[in-house]
Amino acid sequence: MQMMMIYSSPRKRGNSTTLAKVFAQTSQNQYTLKEVHLQDAQLQPCRACKWCKTHYRCVIEDGMNELCLTFKESEAICFSTPVFWWGVSAQLKLFIDRLYQLQMDDFKDKKLSVIATGEDTLDGVQYRLVKEQFEAICEYTGMEFAGYLPVCADDDNPAGENVEALAQARALFTGM
Known part of the structure; x- marks a missing residue:
């Protein structure tokens, strides 16, 4: 089985990436990982x-067609993102x-996990809005x-030093 890890932070060692790497390490016994750092992908907008x-692929030749093939082949997807x-x-x-090019059947039955980090407290609206967006996408x-x-994390409170958040990243996978 394959899992596609999507790291979307502009910082390769950012808080969301740090937690997603822990999640990825935990999943390696069950999944073959395909990791993508979107900052390096140089994708163009739709x-x-x-x-x-009508052609079942994007007219823009920037690597997204290959990423869509990986997405289609994956049984599980994990998005990690900072919150802006x-x-x-x-x-x-x-x-x-850009996933718009896919057919609805290409999404069906995939497992989606999301890791989001920001500076707001966990009861802040930003985390609720991100969760609701992905719940709606899945529906x-x-x-x-x-x-x-x-996870609340910033430069003064980095995720890599937050023992509880690291444990939660491991537990997120075991809950799949």
Whole structure:
């Protein structure tokens, strides 16, 4: 079985990536990992041309077609994202928008986990909004919302030093 790990932080050692790497290490006994750092992908935004709906691939040749193949082949997906302005990173939003080229059956029955880090307290609205977005995406696409880990982390409180958050990242996988 294959899991696609999507790291969407602009920082390769950012808080969301740190927790997602722990999640990924925990999953290696059950899944073959395909890791993608969206910051390195240099993806372009969707042009809304709908060419993909008749050709089943995007007209833009920037690597997203290959990422969509990996997405289709994966039984599990994990998105890790910092939270900016009450939502996911621009890199992850761009990736999600470009998944438009896929057919609805390409999403069905995949397990989706999400790791989100930000500076707000855990009872802050940003984490609720991110969770609700992915719950709605799963409901629409037929994916299973397998888990969500919101963590308050910043430069003064890094995730890599938060023993509880690291344990929660490991537990997130075991709950799948």
